[in-house]
Amino acid sequence: MPPPNALQLLQSIFGYEQFRGRQADIVSHVANGGDALVLMPTGGGKSLCYQIPALMRDGCAVVVSPLIALMQDQVEGLHQLGIDAAFLNSTQTLDETRDVERRFMSGSLKLLYVAPERLLTPRFMGLMESGPVSLFAIDEAHCVSQWGHDFRPEYIGLSVLHERFPTVPRIALTATADALTRAEIVKRLALENAAEFVSSFDRPNIRYRIVEKDNARKQLLDFIEREHDGDVGIVYCLSRKRVEDTAQFLCDNGITALPYHAGLSSDVRARNQTRFLREDGIVMVATIAFGMGIDKPDVRFVAHIDLPKSLEGYYQETGRAGRDGLPSNAWLAYGLNDVMQLKEMIENGQAPEAQKQVERQKLSAMLGLAETVACRRQTILAYFGETSAPCGNCDNCLSPPKTWDATEAARKALSCVFRTGQRFGAGHIIDVLLGKRTDKVEMHLHDQVSTFGIGKDMPEAAWRSVLRQLLAGGYLQTEPEFGGLQLTDLARPLLRGELSVQLRGLPEKKRERAERGQKRSAASLDIAPADDALWQALRSKRRALADAQAVPAYLIFSDATLKAMLDAKPATLAEMAHISGVGAQKLERYGLEFLDVLHAS
Structure with a gap:
C-alpha cells in the first residue's frame, strides 16, 4: 500500500489547503528518510514538518519535548484530529506507562512525546531498539547550545540518537538561532549531513513597539486597557519579585493576571499554566522560565517591562504572540537602569571570559534594536541574516523618531x-x-x-x-x-x-496620543460591529465544547478558524469543510454544532 500523500493529509486531517513556505520541501525530505535542521519562526508551522512525515512513515515518531507540562495539550491536540499519539513522563502511573509502551510496541501509536531525560534512560533506549521508530523530532533544538538563551545540559546527550539509530531520520527544529548557535546545534546533534531549511524569520502580523520607561507598570496598564482589554497576553519581567509585584498590580486594577517563575512551587506553576492555556483573557506575568513550547495561538500581545538579555530571547518571546496569524503586539518598555543592570550581571557572572564576550555582543544587538531609528523589523531580520524593506507597521515606521x-x-x-x-x-x-x-x-x-x-x-x-x-x-x-x-x-x-x-530624541507626548488611536484598530481582529454578537456566540460554543472535554479552547478551533467562519458564514457541512483549520475529524465532531450557531444568527 503506498504511503499517504502529504498534501492529502494536510487537507483531510489538518484542514489546510496548501503548505506554507518550505513546509512541503521539509515534509518530503524527512518522509523520504533525510535528516533536517529546520529554523522557522514561532507560529510558522514547525510541528507539521514532523507530524505529517510521522503519518507517512511506518512506525512511531519519537518527539523530544523539553517541557512535561505541555505534552498533554500537544497530545490532546492530535487526538482532536483523530491521530493516535501519547506522551511518557513522570506524572503517569506505572499502569499508564505500561499501556503507552504496549501501544508503542504494537505499532498503533504514530507520535510519542518524551522529555530528553526520559529518552536517555536505559529502559527507554531498550524500548526504542525493540520498537518501530519512524523518525526522531528534536523540538526547541537551540537548548543544546551553551551560547543559546535556553541552554539545557540534558540536550547534549541527544547525540546518542545518531550513534544508536543511524538509519532513523532526525529533524531538529528551533525558532531562533544565530550563526553561532546554529553551528553548535549541528555539531552537538551530529547533523553535519543534514539538509538545512531556514525560513523567513518575518512575522508580519506582529507590530513591534519600544518605549522609554516612565513608570513601567502604569505604562503597561495603559497599554493593556487601551489596546488589549480582555485579551490573552504575556508580560515578561527580569526578576521574580517584579513578576509578583506586577501581577498583583494588574489584578488590583481589574486584569486577571497570574505569576509564573521558578521560585513558585511546581503545583502553583502547573496550575497557573493550565489556567493560561485553558481560560480566556488571562495575562501571564513571568520570567523567561515561562513560555517555551507554548502552543496557545490566540496570545494577542507580549509585553516586556525589562530589557531582554539578547535579541534571540526577545524574538522568541515576542513570537509567542499571534501564532494564529492574526494582528498582535510586541511592546517593550526599557530604561537606563535596565542597561546598567544587565551589563553588571554579565561582568559579575561566573561565566568564562569567552562566554561573557558572547553575552556582551548579544546585549549590544538588543540595545541596538531598542535605540535604532530605523525599521524595527528590518533590524531584527538583519540580525538573523535576512534583508527586507521597511515594514510600515512598527513604531519607527508609523511615527519616525527625530x-x-x-x-x-x-x-x-x-x-x-x-x-x-x-x-x-x-x-x-x-x-x-x-x-x-x-x-x-x-x-x-x-x-x-x-x-x-x-x-x-x-x-x-x-x-x-x-x-x-x-x-x-x-x-x-x-x-x-x-x-x-x-x-x-x-x-x-x-x-x-x-x-x-x-x-x-525624546518621545513627544502628542505623537504618543496620536499613535494610540492608530494602534487600537491595527491590533484588533477587525470584527464588524454587526458581527460582534455572532463572534461572541461562536466563542461561547467553542468554550462550552472545550470545557466539556477539559481541554484548551484553541484545540477545538483557533481564533483564525472562527474568524474564517464568521467571514464566510458557511451554510452547509460541505461549505464548512473549506474553512481553514477544519479537517475531516473536526468537521464530523463539531461541524453541525457551529452551523447551528451560524444559522441562529
Whole structure:
C-alpha cells in the first residue's frame, strides 16, 4: 500500500489547503528518510514538518519535548484530529506507562512525546531498539547550545540518537538561532549531513513597539486597557519579585493576571499554566522560565517591562504572540537602569571570559534594536541574516523618531563621568550635571568639579536618555565591581572633538496620543460591529465544547478558524469543510454544532 500523500493529509486531517513556505520541501525530505535542521519562526508551522512525515512513515515518531507540562495539550491536540499519539513522563502511573509502551510496541501509536531525560534512560533506549521508530523530532533544538538563551545540559546527550539509530531520520527544529548557535546545534546533534531549511524569520502580523520607561507598570496598564482589554497576553519581567509585584498590580486594577517563575512551587506553576492555556483573557506575568513550547495561538500581545538579555530571547518571546496569524503586539518598555543592570550581571557572572564576550555582543544587538531609528523589523531580520524593506507597521515606521546633534551633550556627560572618578552610577552623574547638592555630591566634593551644573539646560529625563544611548553605543561601560560608569576607548575621540554623535530624541507626548488611536484598530481582529454578537456566540460554543472535554479552547478551533467562519458564514457541512483549520475529524465532531450557531444568527 503506498504511503499517504502529504498534501492529502494536510487537507483531510489538518484542514489546510496548501503548505506554507518550505513546509512541503521539509515534509518530503524527512518522509523520504533525510535528516533536517529546520529554523522557522514561532507560529510558522514547525510541528507539521514532523507530524505529517510521522503519518507517512511506518512506525512511531519519537518527539523530544523539553517541557512535561505541555505534552498533554500537544497530545490532546492530535487526538482532536483523530491521530493516535501519547506522551511518557513522570506524572503517569506505572499502569499508564505500561499501556503507552504496549501501544508503542504494537505499532498503533504514530507520535510519542518524551522529555530528553526520559529518552536517555536505559529502559527507554531498550524500548526504542525493540520498537518501530519512524523518525526522531528534536523540538526547541537551540537548548543544546551553551551560547543559546535556553541552554539545557540534558540536550547534549541527544547525540546518542545518531550513534544508536543511524538509519532513523532526525529533524531538529528551533525558532531562533544565530550563526553561532546554529553551528553548535549541528555539531552537538551530529547533523553535519543534514539538509538545512531556514525560513523567513518575518512575522508580519506582529507590530513591534519600544518605549522609554516612565513608570513601567502604569505604562503597561495603559497599554493593556487601551489596546488589549480582555485579551490573552504575556508580560515578561527580569526578576521574580517584579513578576509578583506586577501581577498583583494588574489584578488590583481589574486584569486577571497570574505569576509564573521558578521560585513558585511546581503545583502553583502547573496550575497557573493550565489556567493560561485553558481560560480566556488571562495575562501571564513571568520570567523567561515561562513560555517555551507554548502552543496557545490566540496570545494577542507580549509585553516586556525589562530589557531582554539578547535579541534571540526577545524574538522568541515576542513570537509567542499571534501564532494564529492574526494582528498582535510586541511592546517593550526599557530604561537606563535596565542597561546598567544587565551589563553588571554579565561582568559579575561566573561565566568564562569567552562566554561573557558572547553575552556582551548579544546585549549590544538588543540595545541596538531598542535605540535604532530605523525599521524595527528590518533590524531584527538583519540580525538573523535576512534583508527586507521597511515594514510600515512598527513604531519607527508609523511615527519616525527625530534625531538631534547630541555631540555637546555627550561630551558634557562623558566629561562628568571622568571628572567624578569613573566609579559612580548614572543617578549621581545626572545630579552633578544638574547641579544638585545632594549629600552624596557634597560628601565626594563633586559640587566643586568643573562639570557641576553644566547640564542645567536639559531635564533629567533627557540626561537619562543621553547616558542610556552612550552606554548602548559603546562610549560608556559599567565597571565590574560596583557598576559605576567608565569611559571606553570610543569615548576619547568624541571628547577630543574628533567626531560627532546623533542620538534619538525624546518621545513627544502628542505623537504618543496620536499613535494610540492608530494602534487600537491595527491590533484588533477587525470584527464588524454587526458581527460582534455572532463572534461572541461562536466563542461561547467553542468554550462550552472545550470545557466539556477539559481541554484548551484553541484545540477545538483557533481564533483564525472562527474568524474564517464568521467571514464566510458557511451554510452547509460541505461549505464548512473549506474553512481553514477544519479537517475531516473536526468537521464530523463539531461541524453541525457551529452551523447551528451560524444559522441562529
